[in-house]
Amino acid sequence: MNYWLMKSEADCYSIDDLKRDKKTSWTGVRNYQARNFMRDNMQLDDLILFYHSGGTKTEPTGVYGVAKITSKSKPDETQFDKKSEYFEPRATKENAVWFCPEISFVKKFKNPVTLSDIKFENSLSGIMVAQKGSRLSVQPVSEKHFRIIEEMNQK
DNA sequence: GCCAACGTTGGC
């Protein structure tokens, strides 16, 4: 069982969108490190901290809820679509380049755990998302850190 | 909107 943090811009695809859709294929990630995590390390039922980047005054950057892996990674269909902004000319059906899991809504946090909350909490020191310049959109999270953030949303 | 940090591209 692994734990993850996945970023999305709220006005692009938010936790509320996931709540409405119940599940979605996590398409469009075009970073090799993130791909390798999704393709090689994500297991069924792994839990995900759903993070909104690019926050605003009223909706600050931070963790807004929890999702889980409900299907292991498969080829990302958008790489085969010539009209998609995610089209990948090197990809063939036999040799896909990009992969994505299906994720499902678990819950929306009562109170979002903002990035500044995360940076302030000593027991979360070392967490990747709080590192300066950490742009990776799919990150591993330790079980301990996952539990701490989950508990912080109750307060 | 700004800009630092990072990843990718492509010439050599």
Add this chain to the structure above:
DNA sequence: GCCAACGTTGGC
């Protein structure tokens, strides 16, 4: 394989 130039991410 190196590295400069470029494009993107994401916090502020």
